[in-house]
Amino acid sequence: MNICDSSGKLFVKSNMAGYGRGHGYPCHRGELAVVFYEYAKTLPGVQFRLGHRIMDYWETEDEAGITINGERVAADCVIAADGVHSKARKHVSGDGGAPHTSGYAMYRAWFDAKDVATDPKSRWLLENTERRDRDNTWVFVGADIHCMLGTAKGGREVFWMCTHKDVFDIGESWSFPGKVEDMLNYISDWPILPKIKAVVEKSPPEKVIDFKLLWRDPLKTWISKGGRIMLIGDAAHPYLPTSGQGAGQSIEDAATVAIALELAGRNNVKKGLKAAEKLRYQRACKIQRMGVETRDAWHKTDWAAVGKDTALLEMPRPGWIFGFDCQAYAYEEFDKAMRAVEGGPEYQPHNIPPEDMNHRTQDFRTGEAITNKALAAPLAIEEQLGKASDGGAFLRSKL
Known part of the structure; x- marks a missing residue:
């Protein structure tokens, strides 16, 4: 991930360990929903009622x-x-x-990279993705606004987003069809505008949305x-998008609840749910707050401080998030959580950092990738995602 100011001056260049093959896979969430859906249909006793x-x-x-x-x-x-x-x-x-607005909204689009690849003015975003073994992400930070442009699937697809101040009332629709020209108006005074414009103008109109970033305490x-x-x-x-963890933490929730109910048994459903909550609550809340911290770092930037320490702009990449196996943790810690539910000592989670540790640390390294054999092999996931169609967006809205 490359993080720049609105002139294009580079401040941070990160290898984004924690987001690559073997320990994470950047993908379209709609397509991931298709993979989950197709797998769930093969399980005995699982029923779906779509459109209800x-x-x-x-x-x-x-x-x-x-x-x-x-x-x-x-x-x-x-x-x-x-x-x-x-x-x-x-x-x-x-x-x-209703949830309340966070004060911000986001333009967003995701589309095939073919038009970006054929235009010399936009091809910069696809640099070094020719081998299909890496992706790029660029963040441009301005005055209370930031834009992110990137690639997925080894440069086969392009996404971009622009987080801006929300000018609509919370009572109005929370999602609107977006217009590229409206998004560009927000950054019309940026020196880097021509470079960004060359990419976002390739967006198919039906792929662009502008939606509120909503919040609940x-x-x-x-x-x-x-x-x-x-x-x-x-x-x-x-979670705010700047957490980079909305989908990931939802999956951790689901896995933990499933394991807790399995171990508790049908006669202890209530206790099983409470145990799952104890295993997840503090971790989920801390990561939720981190999204606000990152948004503020990119929207209320102290450039003098950044000049002394560019890490202030970095997307957090802590080992306690990315080097974590939620399934193994749930199996190992369930008994302790259950004892707390039944009146024993209060459960003390260790899936969060100690209070005296910088929770936004960049200490995750590729070698810490999860190797739990119970987890699906990343290449198998890639294979399935490659087969998923644009119907994923529909399924996501119905699941």
């Missing part, structure tokens, strides 16, 4: 469920992964209100009073 709107969540002493199209569907528990606009949240916090608990409804992902802890 959840009208309500409910629970009793012995079960929990949802109401869809007037039908009550019951289960031992409900794991509510219904996003930042979560309807389930009111059953946990009592607050069913951390909850005291992710579990309902009845103990059978649990929030995960953005429903529990919505």
Whole structure:
């Protein structure tokens, strides 16, 4: 990742260990959803109901469920992964209100790199991706605004985003069709404008959106009073894009909950959910705050301080995030978390750094990549992502 000011002056050049093959794979989340969906369809007992709107969540002493199209569907528990606009949240916090704006919105696009590759003015973004074994990311930081441009799939695809002050009221739509010319107006006085413009003007109009970056303050608990409804992902802890961890932490949530329920057994569902929360809560909250810190570093930049220490602009790359195996941790720590649930000593997580440690450290190294054989091989994931179509965007909206 290369981080520059609005003139294009380079301040930070990072190898972005933690985002490469063997210990992470940059990809389109819609396509990743397709991979998960196709795999889940092969599992016995897994059912999907696409195109159904959840009208309500409910629970009793012995079960929990949802109401869809007037039908009550019951289960031992409900794991509510219904996003930042979560309807389930009111059953946990009592607050069913809308999320509030973070004060910022983002233009965003993702598209095939072919047009970028054929124009000499935009080809700079694809430099050194010819072998299809690396990607590039450039960040340009201005006055309360930043732009990020990059490649994915070894230069086969291009993405860009521009985070800017939000000028619309929270009561209005949270997502709009975006226009490249509107985005460029925000950076019209940047010396680097021609270089950025050459790339973003290649965006297919239907691929550009402008959406609010919404926020919810951390909850005291992710579990309902009845103990059978649990929030995960953005429903529990919505992340700003500058965290770089929204999807990753949602996956950690899901894996941890699945393992906790497996180990707790059907007769201890409530305790299993509480144990999962103890394993995840402090880690998720700390990483959520880091997104705000990075946004502020790029929007309220002290350039004099950056001149003395360019690391102030870096995207955090701590080993405690990237060198972490959430599955192994859940299996190893479950008994301790369960004892705390049952009235024993309070659980002390060690999936977060000590208080006296810089949590934004850049200490992750490639050699720390997770080698747990239980995890899917990165090359297999790449293979499946290569087969995923643009239908992933549709599936993402329906899952």
